[in-house]
Amino acid sequence: MGYLNFIACHVPSKTLDNLENAKRFGEDEAFVKQKLGALKLPRLEAGEDTSDLAAAAINALPWGASGCPEKTEVDALVVVTQNGDGQGLPHTSAIVQHKAQLSNNVIAFDMSLGCSGYVYGLTVAKSLLNIPTVRNVLLVTCDPYSKIIDESDRVTALLFGDAATASLISREPLNDVALKVGDGLHGTNGAGAEHLMRKPDGLLFMNGRQVFNFASTVVPKQISALLGSYGIESSDIDEYILHQGSYAIIDAISRRFPEVQSRFSKKMEATGNTVSSTIPLMLAESIKDTAKKRILVSGFGVGLSWASLILERS
Amino acid sequence: MKITEEQLRGFLQTAASSIDHKNIALTANLSDSGLDSLDIYDLIVMTQEHCGIEIPDADLSNLKTLGSILDYCNKSA
Numbered sequence: 001m002g003y004l005n006f007i008a009c010h011v012p013s014k015t016l017d018n019l020e021n022a023k024r025f026g027e028d029e030a031f032v033k034q035k036l037g038a039l040k041l042p043r044l045e046a047g048e049d050t051s052d053l054a055a056a057a058i059n060a061l062p063w064g065a066s067g068c069p070e071k072t073e074v075d076a077l078v079v080v081t082q083n084g085d086g087q088g089l090p091h092t093s094a095i096v097q098h099k100a101q102l103s104n105n106v107i108a109f110d111m112s113l114g115c116s117g118y119v120y121g122l123t124v125a126k127s128l129l130n131i132p133t134v135r136n137v138l139l140v141t142c143d144p145y146s147k148i149i150d151e152s153d154r155v156t157a158l159l160f161g162d163a164a165t166a167s168l169i170s171r172e173p174l175n176d177v178a179l180k181v182g183d184g185l186h187g188t189n190g191a192g193a194e195h196l197m198r199k200p201d202g203l204l205f206m207n208g209r210q211v212f213n214f215a216s217t218v219v220p221k222q223i224s225a226l227l228g229s230y231g232i233e234s235s236d237i238d239e240y241i242l243h244q245g246s247y248a249i250i251d252a253i254s255r256r257f258p259e260v261q262s263r264f265s266k267k268m269e270a271t272g273n274t275v276s277s278t279i280p281l282m283l284a285e286s287i288k289d290t291a292k293k294r295i296l297v298s299g300f301g302v303g304l305s306w307a308s309l310i311l312e313r314s
Numbered sequence: 315m316k317i318t319e320e321q322l323r324g325f326l327q328t329a330a331s332s333i334d335h336k337n338i339a340l341t342a343n344l345s346d347s348g349l350d351s352l353d354i355y356d357l358i359v360m361t362q363e364h365c366g367i368e369i370p371d372a373d374l375s376n377l378k379t380l381g382s383i384l385d386y387c388n389k390s391a
Contacts, residue, residue, distance in 0.1 A: 027350075031350055035350060035352045207371070208351065208352075208355065209351075209355050209358070209371065210371070212352065212355040212356070212359065213359055216356070216359050217359060248355075248356065252356055252359070255328070
């Protein structure tokens with residue numbers, strides 16, 4: 001049993017104007033607004049690293065207030081990133097543990113996943129709560145792609161932004177807005193690994209067509225299968241929060257569910273595609289709306305990897 | 315499964331709703347007709363699913379018009 005109780009976010013104040021950025025590639029305002037969705041792309045400040053964003057998100061949680069436990073009561077820290085501090089050794093979660101002043105007794109490890117990482121992370125957090133000594137798990141997403149973006153590549157330079165989020169998942173509901181973490185569905189297909197990868201020069205490569213193909217066909221099937229596993233209809237979900245890859249991808253997926261298409265949320269104007277952070281950035285608002293009893297979350301991307309689960313009001 | 319011109323134009327309308335698909339000739343370059351790269355990805359996904367085929371990246375560069383997509387898919391399906 002696991003309950004998502006609190007979510008906090010940190011978005012760097014330094015941003016790139018994506019409308020100006022798009023002019024370099026001859027793309028117009030309509031394309032950026034309607035197809036990509038990202039008007040601003042937040043960027044790490046000079047001298048900042050992944051762990052700094054992660055610690056800032058953790059520090060934004062209401063520790064010791066509003067039902068939130070103290071930092072010392074965090075038993076496990078999971079950091080979802082593929083762009084950690086330095087060269088990836090030591091693991092970024094160890095650096096985050098220190099910067100956020102978490103207990104030395106905390107279980108801390110990194111999870112190497114991209115845009116499916118938050119949903120996978122919820123499943124892992126829930127599993128960790130089966131350990132007798134673990135009562136509170138901190139799930140952090142922080143994958144600043146600005147470290148690996150080729151600014152001359154039109155496929156990726158207009159999409160990705162930097163951000164971090166911190167979610168507290170606990171054995172019990174700790175407030176009136178807690179969401180119970182359901183049993184999700186997860187998928188992996190390494191045959192598509194080459195479509196989204198870091199090249200030998202260290203920069204990001206994305207085959208946009210293949211990623212679009214994958215997301216718009218595989219994800220709707222998993223969502224339908226998840227609804228089927230619960231024995232519920234698409235109309236029984238109050239909000240669909242999908243990874244915000246681009247507005248075009250959300251539109252292509254939501255079109256498969258015409259009866260509830262308006263329930264598929266889109267929100268990446270101020271942040272862009274922040275990889276594993278897009279879903280919790282949106283959930284941070286939706287968790288407060290108690291009229292939403294069931295929220296379906298679905299992440300998909302590098303791997304290829306995809307995962308969906310349902311969060312239910314407790 | 316084969317695809318008709320009418321079905322393909324229906325997919326085009328879905329993929330690029332702001333474009334008047336009736337005015338795009340079979341021989342017209344889709345990019346020159348106002349479709350962006352994401353519109354074309356979307357059109358190809360719907361067409362692939364309808365025909366039950368997968369169009370390799372290498373072949374996609376030859377499919378720049380509605381006519382070439384029809385010919386390719388109906389030979390492959």
